Structure formats: C-alpha cells, structure tokens
Amino acid sequence: MIGKILEKLRRSAPAVTPELERRIRRSFDESSADEEHFPSTIDPRIYHVQLLLRFFGSLENGRALDVGCGKGRFARVFAGEWPTARITATDISTAMLAYVQPPLQACAATMTTLPFRDGVFDAVYATESLEHAVDIERAVAEMCRVTRPGGKVAVIDKNAEHWGKLKTPEWERWFHRRELEKLLGRHCRKVDSQFISYWEDVPPDGMFIAWLAEK
Numbered sequence: 001m002i003g004k005i006l007e008k009l010r011r012s013a014p015a016v017t018p019e020l021e022r023r024i025r026r027s028f029d030e031s032s033a034d035e036e037h038f039p040s041t042i043d044p045r046i047y048h049v050q051l052l053l054r055f056f057g058s059l060e061n062g063r064a065l066d067v068g069c070g071k072g073r074f075a076r077v078f079a080g081e082w083p084t085a086r087i088t089a090t091d092i093s094t095a096m097l098a099y100v101q102p103p104l105q106a107c108a109a110t111m112t113t114l115p116f117r118d119g120v121f122d123a124v125y126a127t128e129s130l131e132h133a134v135d136i137e138r139a140v141a142e143m144c145r146v147t148r149p150g151g152k153v154a155v156i157d158k159n160a161e162h163w164g165k166l167k168t169p170e171w172e173r174w175f176h177r178r179e180l181e182k183l184l185g186r187h188c189r190k191v192d193s194q195f196i197s198y199w200e201d202v203p204p205d206g207m208f209i210a211w212l213a214e215k
C-alpha cells in the first residue's frame with residue numbers, strides 16, 4: 001500500500017524546474033505581507049512548539065536548523081529556550097527571511113539543496129513547509145543528511161486524508177502518516193508519528209501529524 005503511494009508520488013510529482021521555484025519564491029515573498037496567515041510569532045504554549053521542545057530536549061551549545069522557517073516564529077521561541085544553541089533558519093523567500101534577526105542566523109536556500117555539510121546539526125525540523133518542497137524525497141534526504149548521527153529530525157505537516165479542506169497552491173502536497181515514516185526511515189534508525197492538535201488538552205482532529213525521527 002505505502003509502496004504504491006510512494007510510487008504514485010514519484011510519478012505524479014512535478015519536476016522542480018527553475019520556473020516553478022521562482023513562482024513558489026515569488027508567491028511566498030508576496031505572502032510575507034500577510035501577517036494574519038503567515039504570522040511572525042507563535043504562542044509558545046501551542047502544542048506544536050511544546051512537542052518539538054520536548055522531543056529535542058536541551059540543546060545547550062548545540063546546533064538546530066529550521067527548514068522553510070517563514071518568519072522564524074518557531075526558531076525565535078527555541079532561541080529563548082536554548083540561549084547557548086546556534087539556530088539557523090532557512091527559507092526560499094528572502095522577504096520571509098527579512099523577519100529573521102540575530103541571534104538567529106538567516107540563510108536563503110531551498111530545502112532540496114541545503115547549503116550545509118553532512119551531519120552538522122543536532123536538531124532539524126520543518127513545520128508546514130515540507131508540503132511546499134515539490135521534490136519531497138529529496139527534501140527529506142537533505143534534512144537527514146545535515147543531521148548528525150544520533151541527532152533528531154522532526155516534521156509537522158498536514159494529513160493527506162484531509163486534502164481538500166483548505167485552499168492550496170498547485171504545488172502543495174499533504175502526507176499520509178506511513179508515507180513520510182517510510183521516507184524518514186530510509187535515513188533514520190527510529191521513526192514515529194502522531195496526530196497532534198494545537199492544544200494538548202484538545203483531542204486531535206487528524207489534520208496535523210508530527211513525524212519524529214532519530215538518525
């Protein structure tokens with residue numbers, strides 16, 4: 001079943017052409033002015049934040065990478081929690097990155113070609129950004145490549161079973177739980193996933209999934 005989904009994904013995925021990449025970048029550059037839908041801050045009590053904090057643990061003197069960081073709302077909370085960590089935030093949109101200020105390190109890059117050496121990060125995560133990568137297999141491989149052995153990789157994104165419930169651009173993809181588990185499992189020795197909601201005491205409605213992996 002999952003093999004078939006991955007095969008279908010491979011055949012139906014549009015190629016990441018320079019033209020498509022330009023269109024995606026332009027679209028998010030424009031969206032950066034929309035603070036309501038692309039916020040620069042996040043309430044740290046939101047479970048998406050709390051789950052990542054608990055999963056990564058203390059990152060004292062460690063290095064973390066936010067992939068497709070947008071305006072850096074997650075990275076900013078983590079910088080407050082881990083004052084001695086070096087946190088790098090990457091995004092394809094320079095207009096989004098304009099919101100990412102020190103102590104965060106901003107870096108313009110596409111998640112399918114991350115400009116970092118192998119194994120340099122202790123923690124790597126992507127929140128609602130992998131869905132825009134187009135070449136999902138390559139983006140997952142890149143996230144895992146730059147994670148050190150024993151380091152942690154997390155993805156929070158939307159469930160393919162809820163596809164159609166929100167308006168989406170034509171390049172966006174949502175994921176089946178097992179599908180991303182399998183992709184992460186190619187590079188990581190432990191992979192788990194769970195449905196999550198915004199608040200810990202509210203049962204998940206199935207829209208969001210967190211995939212948590214250890215390399």
Ligand SMILES: C[S@@+](CC[C@H](N)C(=O)[O-])C[C@H]1O[C@@H](n2cnc3c(N)ncnc32)[C@H](O)[C@@H]1O
Nearest residue numbers: 028068069070091092093110111127128129132
């Ligand atoms: C919905 S926003 C999420 C931003 C952020 N992770 C958050 O949770 O606030 C998606 C982000 O992914 C970025 N993005 C889209 N395609 C990308 C790519 N190929 N490489 C890097 N970033 C990308 C967009 O520019 C945008 O900032």
